[in-house]
Amino acid sequence: MDHKRKSEENAQAGRKVHVEASWPNKQPDEQLDRYLLESPQEDVTHSDVWRVLRIQSEFVSGFGSLAGLGPAVSVFGSARTEPESIYYKQAYHVGQRLAQAGAITITGGGPGTMEAANKGASEAGGTSVGLGIELPFETGLNSWVNRGINFRYFFVRKTMFVKYSQGFIVLPGGFGTLDELFEALTLVQTQKITGFPIVLVGTEYWGGLVGWLTDVVAKERTISPKDLDLFHLTDDPDEAVDIVLRNMVKDKEKKSASRS
Numbered sequence: 001m002d003h004k005r006k007s008e009e010n011a012q013a014g015r016k017v018h019v020e021a022s023w024p025n026k027q028p029d030e031q032l033d034r035y036l037l038e039s040p041q042e043d044v045t046h047s048d049v050w051r052v053l054r055i056q057s058e059f060v061s062g063f064g065s066l067a068g069l070g071p072a073v074s075v076f077g078s079a080r081t082e083p084e085s086i087y088y089k090q091a092y093h094v095g096q097r098l099a100q101a102g103a104i105t106i107t108g109g110g111p112g113t114m115e116a117a118n119k120g121a122s123e124a125g126g127t128s129v130g131l132g133i134e135l136p137f138e139t140g141l142n143s144w145v146n147r148g149i150n151f152r153y154f155f156v157r158k159t160m161f162v163k164y165s166q167g168f169i170v171l172p173g174g175f176g177t178l179d180e181l182f183e184a185l186t187l188v189q190t191q192k193i194t195g196f197p198i199v200l201v202g203t204e205y206w207g208g209l210v211g212w213l214t215d216v217v218a219k220e221r222t223i224s225p226k227d228l229d230l231f232h233l234t235d236d237p238d239e240a241v242d243i244v245l246r247n248m249v250k251d252k253e254k255k256s257a258s259r260s
């Protein structure tokens with residue numbers, strides 16, 4: 001996928017891409033997230049203290065940019081999914097359906113499944129958010145993001161997905177996707193977030209993991225058997241969208257009832 005060419009085409013077509021750096025004076029080759037996670041050495045201990053202020057500022061600018069975003073759903077999946085893949089088509093469909101329903105699509109702003117969901121949302125006239133991450137192999141935001149923010153710290157960015165969406169739809173993916181999935185599951189399990197639907201799309205892909213969670217993890221009681229109800233599993237992207245949209249309506253009704 002030639003992203004540069006796509007960006008130029010988008011620019012010519014007049015598509016507006018609003019990108020905000022979450023930290024001013026951004027130096028793309030500086031991998032702050034990596035430095036932060038390195039073991040402390042005598043001479044860098046003090047810079048860790050300053051780093052806290054940078055992290056704080058990334059939270060502040062993320063919250064500032066996304067405040068009042070509106071109803072949104074985060075869509076996750078592999079950065080490596082090819083456009084010919086069924087998962088790419090499904091993610092596109094998810095983005096499209098969300099936009100048609102007036103919901104915002106949030107992704108990691110990268111290639112593959114993220115690009116597909118952003119493309120579906122953007123082509124259906126919806127708000128297509130990309131929460132990009134600075135990586136050593138810079139890929140940049142995909143061309144279908146029409147509201148983009150760049151982050152340096154994965155953990156700051158992950159907070160934004162949870163805080164500004166009302167559900168997760170998770171297509172097949174690798175470590176990044178699994179990280180996002182399990183963070184959400186842990187937050188729901190520990191009731192840090194409530195009424196938050198998590199839908200896995202792709203029974204063949206996720207079946208092994210779900211089987212292991214059921215036959216080993218729940219059986220060994222390292223999770224409660226009822227924790228298996230914290231997520232849905234489907235092959236149908238429409239069903240995935242319906243689950244999160246239904247939950248959004250329920251949530252809205254609950255909030256307005258508690259106000260009256």
Ligand SMILES: CC(C)=CCNc1ncnc2c1ncn2[C@@H]1O[C@H](COP(=O)(O)O)[C@@H](O)[C@H]1O
Pocket residue numbers: 075076077078079080107108109110111114132133135139172173174175176177178180
């Ligand atoms: C080709 C390649 C690896 C590009 C990396 N470019 C990326 N850009 C933005 N978010 C990403 C990227 N890689 C991983 N992520 C994050 O991790 C998830 C995908 O990771 P994975 O490919 O399943 O493990 C995404 O939902 C996203 O939030």
